[in-house]
Structures are given as structure tokens and as C-alpha cells.
Amino acid sequence: MSTEIATLGEFGLIRHLTEGLENRQPSTRYGIGDDAAVIARSEGKQTLITTDLLLEGVHFDLTYVPLKHLGYKAAVVNFSDIYAMNGTPTQITVSLGVSKRFSVEDMEALYAGIRLACEEYEVDIVGGDTTSSMTGLTISITCLGEAGKEQIVYRNGARETDLICVSGDLGAAYMGLQLLEREKMVLKGTDLSIQPDFTGREYLLERQLKPEARRDIIRQLAEDQVKPTAMMDISDGLSSEILHICTQSKVGCRLYEEHLPIDYQTAAMAEELNMNVSTCALNGGEDYELLFTVPLSAYDKVSQMDGVRVIGHITKPELGCALVTRDGQEFELKAQGWNPLQ
Amino acid sequence: MSTEIATLGEFGLIRHLTEGLENRQPSTRYGIGDDAAVIARSEGKQTLITTDLLLEGVHFDLTYVPLKHLGYKAAVVNFSDIYAMNGTPTQITVSLGVSKRFSVEDMEALYAGIRLACEEYEVDIVGGDTTSSMTGLTISITCLGEAGKEQIVYRNGARETDLICVSGDLGAAYMGLQLLEREKMVLKGTDLSIQPDFTGREYLLERQLKPEARRDIIRQLAEDQVKPTAMMDISDGLSSEILHICTQSKVGCRLYEEHLPIDYQTAAMAEELNMNVSTCALNGGEDYELLFTVPLSAYDKVSQMDGVRVIGHITKPELGCALVTRDGQEFELKAQGWNPLQ
Secondary structure (H helix, E strand, O other): OEEEHHHOOOHHHHHHOOOOOOOOOOOEEEEOOOOOOOEOOOOEEEEEEEEEEEOOOOOOOOOOOOHHHHHHHHHHHHHHHHHOOEEEEEEEEEEEEEEOOOOOHHHHHHHHHHHHHHHOOEEEEEEEEEEEOOOOOOEEEEEEEEEEEOOOOOOOEEEEEEOOEEEOOHHHHHHHHHHHHHHHHHHHOOOOOOOOOOOHHHHHHHHHHHHOOOHHHHHHHHHOOOOEEEEEOOOHHHHHHHHHHHHHHHOEEEEEEEOOOOOOHHHHHHHHHHHHHHHHHHHHOOOOEEEEEEHHHHHHHHHHHOOEEEEEEEEEHHHHHEEEEEEEEEEOOOOOOOOOOO | OOOOOOOOHHHHHHHHHHHOOOOOOOOEEEEOOOOOEEEOOOOOOEEEEEEEEEEOOOOOOOOOOOHHHHHHHHHHHHHHHHHHHOOEEEEEEEEEEOOOOOOOHHHHHHHHHHHHHHOHHHEEEEEEEEOOOOOOOEEEEEEEEEEEEEOOOOOOOOOOOEEEEEEOOOOHHHHHHHHHHHHHHHOOOOOOOOOOOOOOOOOHHHHHOOOOOOOOHOOOHHHHHOOOOOOEEEEOHHHHHHHHHHHOOOOOEEEEEEEEEOOOHHHHHHHOOOOOOOHHHHHHOOOOOOOEEEOOOHHHHOOOOOEEEEEEEEEEEHHEEEOOOOOOOOOEOOOOOOOOOO
16 A cells, blocks of 8 residues: 555644654653653753764665664664663654655554664654655654763773773674675566575674664663773774774773674675675674773673673773784774765 | 865764864753763753754755855754743754765855854754765754743643734745745846845845744743743744644634734735735744743733734634634634645
């Protein structure tokens, strides 16, 4: 079925998409339906705010990204930024720009993904804007979160001898993108009977199409009473992110190639594509894992934490930022992360 | 001068545009530079949030809108939403999608407008996102504001016999748009020596290109200790907005044509274009005036307030929503406001 969006109009479409939404967060005093939403934090809590703009053809390709997955991911990447401050995401606003190519059913699918993410992470949708666009799909999500003042972790607190930790594994989302791009090329060929074969690579696809934010790690750190000295999420690649932490903390670092966490599927795919898997782990984006530093005294705790790997340590600034390879050589780290302006 | 944006890259461009930004609001604990900004409200204050997505070719036409004006307006329309809750805007995030057509200097002009608006209204820029776009310019601004719990005014509080008030005058921004569109058509013709003549119509242009949010009215209401029962800002046209208030408040209304505030330039332009000026005042959008209701007991105060006009009153719901013309006839009000999805 395909219903033209114009038949509903702006208010009709918003009403339709947000029907039955319930607010779960006690801080949400008023959601959709007025000039602004109203949020009341409980005493001692501060508000975090982050925002993300996603444009068709730049950040996503609808030939292989299902709209529901896109909606889910668009919400989750914002949650990830809030967790990276050691906070809890609580509310989002969702603005959509939609060209005539899209139907009401398309928008339902997109919104279903956003709503699913909000249910999973207990986040309220409290506002937004919906409008037509001349070309393609635009998604702008702003996320609010909360955290106690003493709980917030910035990028600038890493100190000499701190351990550098990372959650999960790296490079898989990038490999998933390579896989999808390759299949797209194949399908562009003449023989439409070829079906993409993703067997044994489901993890790569999932990491690219349906990433999760590491709420579990934030909870684990709180339970174990480990407060990171610096933290951020890995959206542009490990190399680029650790350089942000080192620059803002005015320190240097050493990362050890042998400790980079890499999934078997990532390694196999890299080999197939003749790519260096460490390079993929360092520079591939969209992992949405947490990168954080902890004092040396927390070694016992973090080394036993499920899904956390110690990959290096912080040094004096004079020593610069480098990767130590398996054979002991040092290579200066460079931000080769994805540049959406090139 | 024209510098390609790619030469700076994403982080470089953001750094360049936000250079020298200072935070003025005591609630801004951390602005640009981390995964999220940190806001701490003083006790008793709640947080308001509103967002607006502006797309080239749909919401603005760069053939006659200077980028600096566009930036100013994009910020101010968000402030207007916060005032419409009887709050004070405090922070914004700014996300930009920019095609290759735009230079660093273009972005400087746009950002200069946003920064100017923020200076005028004492609002901090605390975050955002900048990315390339395949086509045109995308501006997504989210605004936070604050208000005491008891101070917030919703759309749903209008009661029978309440007076309906509006600030400033109506229809001028719409006439300004007509004027600009007409001149654009003229300039599309063969004779490029024709220069648009805007003499005597400066007010219409200003209302369209550089609207202001009615902070002064919000302050006046507070000083006079008048708390509106319902309020919103007029972005889609008076008719559409009063219907929102009536629907949400479950009441009816009578507006009086003879009381609609209309500027001389608006009336003259409407006559020239053979348009009914009351229709322009009712359905022309982008006035960013405040529409609010007050108890009958506040009549003396609001009738003496500078820049405020009483234009009608709230009725029982059974009576519906109508405009009473100069000759006493009643016409049902309809939302003919601008539909950005058609």
C-alpha cells in the first residue's frame, strides 16, 4: 500500500505517527502537542543534550538500508552520545524532511524503528517537526539525557598512566558497510537473479544496520563503582576518538595492536577484501562502542568486566599518540576517520 | 572570496564557526566540544525544548533571502516557541547540512546571523552537527528554555469568557513574501536593469526577512502580573493557531474582524494585490506574534498594554469558532495556514 503524505498534511502525519505514544520518564511533564515540551529533572540531576543530522545519500543509502532499521539506528546513535557522558538518555525530538517519493507507509516504517529504539532504551519522544523536502530524506534527532553532576564524564579528564579501555569489538560496522556496498554493485549488474549471500556475516550486517548503544557497560561501571576519567563513543573510528581524548586531556597515549578487539567475522571479511584488519579497527567508523580511560588502580575491576578490553595506556604529552604493532614498532596515530564534508 | 568547505573538514568548520563563542547563561555548564552539552537548571526551573527543521526550496529561497538574515530568523523562530510557553530561551544546538555550492564564507554569513540572534536574546550555542548534503542547505535548530513550573502556559487552558489577545500586527510577513516573490518574477524577465523598488514597504520586508520574537510582551505580562490561560505563537496564521487553542482547550471562540491589528503597509500592499486584507491577517503565516487568552478580569491591564490588542473572546464549545465581520456576519474559522507537506 502506498498513501500519499499530502493526504494527511503536516499535523495529520505527526498525529498519525505519534499516536498512542506514552511517556515513561518521570521527568517528561509535557510531550508532543504544544509549542515546546516540558522536562523537570529531579534534584541534583543535570540535563545533557546532543544532536545528529542524517541526510540521504550522505549518511545512508536506502537501496540497502530498510527504513525501520534506519529509524532505530538514528535514535540509538544519539543515545550512545548520552551514555558516553556517563548519563541516561531520557527524551528525543524527531524532525523529518520527506520528499514526495515517500509514502505514509514509509514514514510508518521509519517511525516504527525510532519507537522501537525508544521502547528498548526507555526514552520518550517529546516533539519534532515534519515537513516536505525537495529531495530525499532528512532526519534530525536531538536527545536529552540526565546525570548527577559528579557522575558526568568528559573527554578532558585522562591522566598519565590511566588505562585505555574499549567495549565490544571494532571494525565490524565498517566491514558490514563494505559488504552491503559490494552487494549493491553486484545487483547493479545485469543478472538480477543473483541474490546477495550474507551467510556467516550476519554479525557484520547487524553492526552496520542495527547498532546498539552500550547502556550495559555504563551500568556495569556504576555497579563496580568505576568512574572513567574520560570517555566518548566511537563513531568516527578509534584513532580519531582517542586523539580527541588526548588533545582535550593534554596527554599522549600508546595503543597495542595485539589488544585491539576484533571479531572473527571482521577478520575474515578483511582478509577476503585484502584489507589490514587493524586499520579497519582503528579507522572504521560507526562502531558505537565506548572508549574510556580509568586510573591504573581500577585495573583489576576493568580487566574482569565482560565486554571490556584494556587496549593501551595514557602517557605524557611529549610522547605523542602511537600504535605499538605486534613486532614492537610505533606508528603515530592519525585521524583518518570518515569526513562527511569531503 | 570563496573557500571550499572541504578544506576545513567537519571539525575544522565547526571550530571555525564557533570560535570565540562565550556562554552567558549560568545554566550552561559545558557547551560545544564533548559528546553532549551539560545544562544545570536552578532549583524550581523546568526545561522547555522545541525544534525546527528548515529546508532550502521549501522554507526559504536563497535568491532573495540573505544568509545572515536566514540564520537570524532560524534562531528567532525557535525562541518564539519558548516565549509562547511563557519561558525564556537559554540554549540552542545548530545542525547544518551544506552542499558544495556553499563556501566557508557563506557558512560564516549564516552563522553570523545565528550568533547575532543569540547575542540579542542572550542564548548560548551549545552544540550541533555539520555535514555535507547532496542538495541545498538544511538547518535544524533545537532550542532549550527555562520557566518556573507555575509560570508555564499551555495551549489547553482557555476558558469560556476569556479574552483573546494578540501582540503586534498580522499579515505583514506574508505580504513581505508576496513582494519578494513578485520581484523575483520581475528579475527573471529579460531586462536586468530593473531594480526592485521596496520604498515604503520596508516594514513588510523586515517582517519577512528579520522577524523578532516577542520577549517584550512576555516581560510586560510578568511585570503586570497577568498570566495568560493559554498561549502560542503565530507561525502558521491566526486562524490555524486559534483553532489549536480552542481544540486543545475544548472551547469555541469569536474573533472580530474590526479588531484585527493590521499595519498600513500591509493594507496598502493587499489592496495593490487585490487581496482581502483580513484574509491575509487570518491566514498569512510567519508573523511570530503571540496569541493568548486572559481572564476577563485582566481586561483593564491588557487593554492598556503597549502592542497588545483584544481581538475576541472564548465561548462555549457548542458555538464553534467564528470570525464576526464588520457587518455582523459570522464565518466559521478554518485552518488555511501554510501546509509544508503539500
